[in-house]
Amino acid sequence: MGPVNLEEGLRRKARRAKYDYVNGGRAAWLAKIDSQPLGILTPESVTGWRNAYVAKAGSDPVKRKSAERSAAAYLRCARSLFTADILLTLKVKLPPSPFAGVKLKDPGAQRYHSEVNPEWLLACAQRELRRQQPQQYLGLFLCLCLWAGLRRKEADLLTWQQVDFTGGQIQIRRTKYFEPKTEESQRDIDLSAPAIEVLRAFMEDSHSEFVLDGAAPAPAATYDYYRCDGTWRDLHAWLRAKGIRQKKAIHSLRKESGSLIASNFGIEAARQHLGHRDIRTTSSHYVAKKTRIEINLPLSSKTDLAAV
Numbered sequence: 001m002g003p004v005n006l007e008e009g010l011r012r013k014a015r016r017a018k019y020d021y022v023n024g025g026r027a028a029w030l031a032k033i034d035s036q037p038l039g040i041l042t043p044e045s046v047t048g049w050r051n052a053y054v055a056k057a058g059s060d061p062v063k064r065k066s067a068e069r070s071a072a073a074y075l076r077c078a079r080s081l082f083t084a085d086i087l088l089t090l091k092v093k094l095p096p097s098p099f100a101g102v103k104l105k106d107p108g109a110q111r112y113h114s115e116v117n118p119e120w121l122l123a124c125a126q127r128e129l130r131r132q133q134p135q136q137y138l139g140l141f142l143c144l145c146l147w148a149g150l151r152r153k154e155a156d157l158l159t160w161q162q163v164d165f166t167g168g169q170i171q172i173r174r175t176k177y178f179e180p181k182t183e184e185s186q187r188d189i190d191l192s193a194p195a196i197e198v199l200r201a202f203m204e205d206s207h208s209e210f211v212l213d214g215a216a217p218a219p220a221a222t223y224d225y226y227r228c229d230g231t232w233r234d235l236h237a238w239l240r241a242k243g244i245r246q247k248k249a250i251h252s253l254r255k256e257s258g259s260l261i262a263s264n265f266g267i268e269a270a271r272q273h274l275g276h277r278d279i280r281t282t283s284s285h286y287v288a289k290k291t292r293i294e295i296n297l298p299l300s301s302k303t304d305l306a307a308v
Helices: 003-019 025-034 043-055 061-080 084-090 118-128 134-143 152-156 193-204 229-241 249-265 267-274 279-286 302-307
Strands: 169-172 187-190
Touching (some): 003 025, 118 134, 229 249, 249 267
Antiparallel strands (some): 169 187
């Protein structure tokens, strides 16, 4: 390994250290952050950080748009810490908001562009996963997406009691393990008869109250904890190998599910299927055009044109 590659490797390791709670990396990172006074944050420094972050993307329009979107997301999250509700909860005197006067540029919706052939993908899963990696197959087939369009957390904590085999539905409800993202997230998802039969076969071999095998649930976790983390990681790698290039490959299947519903039953049906509160979220981020919409006008033949 050359010196340049070695240096880059060390930088990557340093960036990952803040997640290392086992060896003290996370504690050291938090101590470094907590030692900084909030007074160093000013509208000028916030604006300067945003401009520098976007500038690092270079001149590539795609990379710059991605950087603008990420910068706006980071700043919105940081700005929320200075809202009235948070300040009332903290009950401490804070300096003026460093976001006062900082205009956050709206980079626009990141519209979903389908790169999935669902029939081909499901055929590959039938051939490669159903027997060799049944949990990955169940995660792809049922929960995430091509059939039910569930969020990963909804799938991770789905119990067999939430599957209505008689009515042919999955019922997303608040349980002792699971809190829905919004009230609109509580919904009934219709499944086809073949999908229900696949679930029935898996239930007969299951020894768990959960549809997917995994560790014990942790409802009190303060971070994104997944019982089936190993299954999700393996499924993500499998999807990448199948040509799905999006960063959140598993989540893209949820969007594909919404696109299929929208194409066949309309955008409102897709909103209900995905459990969105606002139909604009469905339209802007989750649905790609799956059917051709074209104008057909009669064209004159060459003979007709010659006679004109």
